[in-house]
Amino acid sequence: xxxxxxxxxxxxxxxxxxxxxxxxxxxxxxxxxxxxxxxxxxxxxxxxxxxxxxxxxxxxxxxxxxxxxxxxxxxxxxxxxxxxxxxxxxxxxxxxxxxxxxxxxxxxxxxxxxxxxxxxxxxxxxxxxxxxxxxxxxxxxxxxxxxxxxxxxxxxxxxxxxxxxxxxxxxxxxxxxxxxxxxxxxxxxxxxxxxxxxxx
Amino acid sequence: xxxxxxxxxxxxxxxxxxxxxxxxxxxxxxxxxxxxxxxxxxxxxxxxxxxxxxxxxxxxxxxxxxxxxxxxxxxxxxxxxxxxxxxxxxxxxxxxxxxxxxxxxxxxxxxxxxxxxxxxxxxxxxxxxxxxxxxxxxxxxxxxxxxxxxxxxxxxxxxxxxxxxxxxxxxxxxxxxxxxxxxxxxxxxxxxxxxxxxxx
DNA sequence: CATTTATGTCAGCCTTATTGACATATTTCA
DNA sequence: TGAAATATGTCAATAAGGCTGACATAAATG
Numbered sequence: 212x213x214x215x216x217x218x219x220x221x222x223x224x225x226x227x228x229x230x231x232x233x234x235x236x237x238x239x240x241x242x243x244x245x246x247x248x249x250x251x252x253x254x255x256x257x258x259x260x261x262x263x264x265x266x267x268x269x270x271x272x273x274x275x276x277x278x279x280x281x282x283x284x285x286x287x288x289x290x291x292x293x294x295x296x297x298x299x300x301x302x303x304x305x306x307x308x309x310x311x312x313x314x315x316x317x318x319x320x321x322x323x324x325x326x327x328x329x330x331x332x333x334x335x336x337x338x339x340x341x342x343x344x345x346x347x348x349x350x351x352x353x354x355x356x357x358x359x360x361x362x363x364x365x366x367x368x369x370x371x372x373x374x375x376x377x378x379x380x381x382x383x384x385x386x387x388x389x390x391x392x393x394x395x396x397x398x399x400x401x402x403x404x405x406x407x408x409x410x411x
Numbered sequence: 412x413x414x415x416x417x418x419x420x421x422x423x424x425x426x427x428x429x430x431x432x433x434x435x436x437x438x439x440x441x442x443x444x445x446x447x448x449x450x451x452x453x454x455x456x457x458x459x460x461x462x463x464x465x466x467x468x469x470x471x472x473x474x475x476x477x478x479x480x481x482x483x484x485x486x487x488x489x490x491x492x493x494x495x496x497x498x499x500x501x502x503x504x505x506x507x508x509x510x511x512x513x514x515x516x517x518x519x520x521x522x523x524x525x526x527x528x529x530x531x532x533x534x535x536x537x538x539x540x541x542x543x544x545x546x547x548x549x550x551x552x553x554x555x556x557x558x559x560x561x562x563x564x565x566x567x568x569x570x571x572x573x574x575x576x577x578x579x580x581x582x583x584x585x586x587x588x589x590x591x592x593x594x595x596x597x598x599x600x601x602x603x604x605x606x607x608x609x610x611x
Numbered sequence: 612c613a614t615t616t617a618t619g620t621c622a623g624c625c626t627t628a629t630t631g632a633c634a635t636a637t638t639t640c641a
Numbered sequence: 642t643g644a645a646a647t648a649t650g651t652c653a654a655t656a657a658g659g660c661t662g663a664c665a666t667a668a669a670t671g
Contacts, residue, residue, distance in 0.1 A: 257565035260577070261558060262497070262600045263584035265490075268468050269511060270589045285626060290465075297462070303649060311469060316628050318650070340637045340648045358461060365457035368586035372579070377460075379572070379579045384463035386568035389470045400462045485657060503618060516659050518619070540617045540668045 274360035282353065287320050289357050295330055296346045296354035298399055302335070303342055309399070329353055474560035482553065487520050489557050495530055496546045496554035498599055502535070503542055509599070529553055 275289055282288075294309055295301060303321075307314055321344075324330040329350030335341030346354060369377050388396055475489055482488075494509055495501060503521075507514055521544075524530040529550030535541030546554060569577050588596055 257562045257569070258558070259581060259600050260565050260584065261493075261561055263581060263588075263596075264468065264471065266592065266596050267584040267587035268464065270592070271464060271587055273511075287627060293461075304647095312627085313629070314649070315630085315651080320627085335648095338638070338648080340635095342649065358458070361461055362457045364587060365460050368583055369457070371586060372582055376579045376583055379576045380583045381459060381463060382572055383568055383576055383580045384460065384467040386571060387467035387471055387564060388463075392466065392470070396463075396466050400459050487658060504616095512658085513660065514618070515620080515661085520658080535617095538617080538669070542618070 271361060271364060274364060275357040278357055278360075284323070285320075287316075288324060291317070291320055292324060292329060292346065292350055292354045293358065294399075295344045296351050298402070299345045300343045303344070306344065324350070471561060471564060474564060475557040478557055478560075484523070485520075487516075488524060491517070491520055492524060492529060492546065492550055492554045493558065494599075495524075495544045496551050498602070499545045500543045503544070506544065524550070 272286065276286075279285060279289060290310055291306065294306060298305075303314065303317070306321075307317060310317065321330065325332060328347055331345050331347055332342040333345060335343050385393065385397070472486060476486075479485060479489060490510060491506065494506060498505075503514065503517070506521075507517060510517065521530065525532060528547055531545050531547055532542040533545060535543050585593065585597070
């Protein structure tokens with residue numbers, strides 16, 4: 212889930228990359244291009260991961276697109292619904308921090324989801340200014356349906372690989388997150404079933 | 412590089428997630444929310460990876476934002492420039508396949524990069540309908556500068572982990588890509604320095 | 612010579628983002 | 642208590658980066 216960051220609506224079309232001619236003309240073509248650059252970069256450490264992350268994420272976030280289109284939603288709706296399902300009772304401010312967007316961007320999307328009955332807002336009991344977000348049964352069902360193809364993709368990818376890959380991938384992705392956010396992310400990602408963790 | 416899929420311009424602001432109250436009220440708050448759903452999902456296999464991919468990718472693609480803003484470019488410009496640098500001599504059609512966008516979306520971005528002197532287009536020699544894309548020295552320099560913080564993030568993440576993590580992460584990300592595209596992606600990602608590979 | 616292909620371009624539209632300004636309810640603090 | 646800060650909502654204007662559809666041109670192909 213969680214879409215590119217970006218939007219994009221759904222393209223879906225996408226046959227095969229670079230089907231046509233050559234990936235690149237021979238290096239002398241590049242060399243004789245006058246003003247043009249020298250040899251391609253020597254792929255320093257990590258350059259392959261830069262590109263694999265792009266392609267993997269591109270395909271990964273496109274998984275729920277068909278379903279989203281059916282419901283008239285975009286990837287932003289998926290992101291919001293996903294985190295509401297995962298962290299029921301989340302406040303608006305927490306959602307804004309997680310998604311990294313402004314309230315003006317969140318509002319129309321949230322309004323959509325509330326109006327169509329996927330999310331309910333309840334006034335906070337401790338602080339009655341807050342509007343706590345909860346998924347409805349309908350919202351929970353849609354969230355799970357949207358994430359299902361992504362879980363399948365992950366399971367299929369792990370299936371062909373050594374059993375320790377999952378823990379190593381998890382550790383790597385976790386290390387890729389900004390230092391400041393890592394604690395909070397771990398509370399969201401590995402929260403216990405009864406949702407007991409306090410952030411502060 | 413390669414930004415979220417999506418657009419988004421740069422937000423840059425982002426302090427810390429969920430700094431305020433509790434991640435969630437206790438589960439009975441969710442339970443007594445009436446129409447609201449049951450217990451949170453039991454985190455089936457891969458659910459953590461779904462979320463870690465979101466957070467890791469979110470931070471990863473934001474690395475070049477400051478620099479992009481300085482140059483008046485967006486993440487889409489970065490994606491285009493990156494692949495032109497990596498696969499000099501690429502055709503327009505190949506770029507469209509890789510990025511998964513339409514020519515109408517690509518055109519203004521490409522025009523920007525050409526007008527500002529980061530990319531040159533040269534008529535193909537074998538097929539003179541094609542406009543082969545090459546980076547200029549300036550474009551190559553900018554591409555490398557944009558990717559530098561991302562390589563640093565990857566290197567730093569791998570640094571604290573076991574030495575086999577890199578190969579396992581690479582294998583995992585590769586498996587996450589759509590079946591149909593995997594051959595072509597491997598040609599792009601692991602192309603030799605002299606760019607000799609033929610796609611067909 | 613007719614058709615297909617690669618590319619370019621115009622027009623209109625959508626989603627998701629932004630900033631700035633302002634309103635309201637509630638909590639907190641002096 | 643009363644002032645200030647906080648959480649949220651809303652309006653307006655703007656922008657990036659996507660989309661579809663239609664059409665044009667040049668070059669290759671059959």
